[in-house]
Amino acid sequence: MMDYDKLISRTAVDIKPSGIRRFFDIAAEMDDVISLGVGEPDFKTPWRIRKTAIDALEKGRTTYTANAGLAELREQCARYFERTIHTKYDPKSEVVITVGGSEAIDLAVRALVNPGDEVLCVEPSFVCYAPLVRLVGGVPVVIETKAEDEFRLTAASLKEKLTDKTKLLFLPFPNNPTGAVMRREDLEQIAEVLRGTDVFVVSDEIYSELTYSGKHVSIAEIEGMRERTIVINGFSKSFAMTGWRLGFAAGPEPVLKQMLKLHQYQIMCAPTVSQFAAVTALKHCNDDVAAMREEYDMRRRFVVDGFNKLGLDCFTPQGAFYVFPCIRSTGLSSEEFCEKLIYSKRVAVVPGNAFGECGEGFVRVSYAYSIAHLKEALVRIGEFVKELRYEQHNP
Amino acid sequence: MQKLLQILRKNARLSAEEIAVMMGTTPEETEAKIQELERKGVIRGYTAVIDDTAFDDDSVLALIELRVTPQSQSGFDEIAATIASYDEVESVRLMSGGYDILVSVTGKNIREISQFVNQRLAAIDAVQSTTTHFVLKSYKENGIIKTDAEKDERGMIF
Numbered sequence: 001m002m003d004y005d006k007l008i009s010r011t012a013v014d015i016k017p018s019g020i021r022r023f024f025d026i027a028a029e030m031d032d033v034i035s036l037g038v039g040e041p042d043f044k045t046p047w048r049i050r051k052t053a054i055d056a057l058e059k060g061r062t063t064y065t066a067n068a069g070l071a072e073l074r075e076q077c078a079r080y081f082e083r084t085i086h087t088k089y090d091p092k093s094e095v096v097i098t099v100g101g102s103e104a105i106d107l108a109v110r111a112l113v114n115p116g117d118e119v120l121c122v123e124p125s126f127v128c129y130a131p132l133v134r135l136v137g138g139v140p141v142v143i144e145t146k147a148e149d150e151f152r153l154t155a156a157s158l159k160e161k162l163t164d165k166t167k168l169l170f171l172p173f174p175n176n177p178t179g180a181v182m183r184r185e186d187l188e189q190i191a192e193v194l195r196g197t198d199v200f201v202v203s204d205e206i207y208s209e210l211t212y213s214g215k216h217v218s219i220a221e222i223e224g225m226r227e228r229t230i231v232i233n234g235f236s237k238s239f240a241m242t243g244w245r246l247g248f249a250a251g252p253e254p255v256l257k258q259m260l261k262l263h264q265y266q267i268m269c270a271p272t273v274s275q276f277a278a279v280t281a282l283k284h285c286n287d288d289v290a291a292m293r294e295e296y297d298m299r300r301r302f303v304v305d306g307f308n309k310l311g312l313d314c315f316t317p318q319g320a321f322y323v324f325p326c327i328r329s330t331g332l333s334s335e336e337f338c339e340k341l342i343y344s345k346r347v348a349v350v351p352g353n354a355f356g357e358c359g360e361g362f363v364r365v366s367y368a369y370s371i372a373h374l375k376e377a378l379v380r381i382g383e384f385v386k387e388l389r390y391e392q393h394n395p
Numbered sequence: 396m397q398k399l400l401q402i403l404r405k406n407a408r409l410s411a412e413e414i415a416v417m418m419g420t421t422p423e424e425t426e427a428k429i430q431e432l433e434r435k436g437v438i439r440g441y442t443a444v445i446d447d448t449a450f451d452d453d454s455v456l457a458l459i460e461l462r463v464t465p466q467s468q469s470g471f472d473e474i475a476a477t478i479a480s481y482d483e484v485e486s487v488r489l490m491s492g493g494y495d496i497l498v499s500v501t502g503k504n505i506r507e508i509s510q511f512v513n514q515r516l517a518a519i520d521a522v523q524s525t526t527t528h529f530v531l532k533s534y535k536e537n538g539i540i541k542t543d544a545e546k547d548e549r550g551m552i553f
Contacts (some may be wrong), residue, residue, distance in 0.1 A: 018553070024551050027551050028550065028551065035547070035549075035551065037551035037552070038549040038550070038551065038552060039552040039553060040549055040552065042547075042549070126553060127553045176553075294398075298402070298417040298418065299417075301416050301417050301418075301419055302413065302416055302417050305416040348551060350551065350553070354553060355553070371405075371406065371409070371417070372406065375413075
């Protein structure tokens with residue numbers, strides 16, 4: 001008999017599965033659930049983009065591309081960065097096309113982190129950073145963001161966690177799950193702390209196009225930061241292309257060179273058909289992005305208002321497509337709240353502690369749904385909260 | 396204005412308060428704008444999009460092409476207005492191309508519609524000819540898809 005305990009890598013085993021997997025399993029097995037749990041757009045990929053992919057398939061353009069990605073796509077990515085974050089990259093040596101933003105994150109970690117290096121991970125955030133750091137023997141160090149700071153990273157909390165072992169800071173803004181963004185003045189203060197150090201930044205800007213009331217600003221465009229930053233973006237959220245698995249990263253050549261080498265060994269090149277489609281996305285689909293953003297913006301106001309009216313305090317997020325209401329007033333933990341809600345009202349939201357311990361007391365609500373869907377969900381959550389309060393007062 | 400109309404076009408049952416939240420304005424302002432649009436005749440009414448087949452309604456929808464002799468003073472307008480005044484008629488449009496006016500009509504059955512074409516449309520002097528098309532099945536109307544909704548295949552994810 002195979003002894004799998006002996007077989008399996010200790011590194012793999014030591015990476016903890018998410019604590020809320022159990023809740024996801026409950027949600028997956030239940031029928032007629034009104035879900036607010038997804039992390040991807042409800043829009044279809046704009047037709048022009050799909051058409052380009054169909055054409056590529058019809059013409060049989062299905063070979064590998066260059067390892068770094070199609071030259072034309074890299075060129076478009078460089079232009080995109082110049083247009084949106086006013087930062088120039090050489091498409092030949094400073095841009096790589098990856099399998100989603102996720103691969104770019106992994107590449108950056110592998111290219112930069114030595115065993116024992118400390119990596120600063122802002123939480124609450126998307127869940128992949130710390131496990132990827134552990135895979136290469138790095139030490140994740142959590143920086144908690146707080147509701148009273150609108151979940152922004154502050155210079156003070158950054159300084160507190162800096163040591164002489166700090167190698168890297170992950171900057172995941174606009175943020176999943178909080179919807180927080182970093183404005184220029186916030187980034188100036190972070191840059192001020194970092195400029196005199198050897199700390200490098202990996203800025204995960206996958207939600208950059210979904211920034212409301214104001215333009216997205218990248219840390220790379222703050223003075224002195226381009227040389228110490230990898231910027232990661234992708235097509236999933238902005239162009240509603242999650243399933244196409246396509247992202248891109250840019251940064252200083254010595255780091256990109258290593259990332260590209262690892263990328264060659266890992267996966268050769270990103271999916272070719274997706275790359276052709278992505279050229280069309282960057283060249284022609286600005287209006288589609290704007291239309292989707294406008295629609296999300298309306299839903300954002302609708303949902304924030306809805307939660308505040310229910311007495312579940314909800315700061316107004318300025319990015320991504322999530323709101324992060326506080327549920328402490330119900331006296332329940334995040335997981336209790338979510339479990340009771342799904343059993344009694346068949347509405348699924350994600351416990352905030354899925355995104356780090358400091359997410360306890362909050363839930364993540366996605367508004368990548370139609371207004372009609374959101375309205376129905378809010379009615380049900382309203383009933384739920386009312387019943388909870390009644391029980392609390394009449395035990 | 397454009398945005399307000401876009402919202403109403405999708406769902407006219409949202410309250411002024413809800414629309415105000417979505418647009419970041421006040422309910423009063425929204426209410427006033429809606430009233431203005433109604434007064435100006437931009438908004439002509441509110442209607443439900445009904446799938447007749449969903450409640451066993453046997454009514455029949457026909458699209459009728461008319462070739463019409465234009466009148467010396469009013470061109471097509473007077474005749475179109477006459478046709479529009481008939482209760483059975485759902486829409487009347489002046490068209491470019493091989494015929495002049497397109498009329499859509501609902502009736503209880505084919506006989507009722509053929510009577511209408513015979514007795515009311517063909518009876519108008521200026522109408523030279525009629526071509527009637529009966530609708531077999533409707534897939535989308537007023538921007539709303541009438542076939543079964545697509546299943547949301549997205550799963551819970553971080």
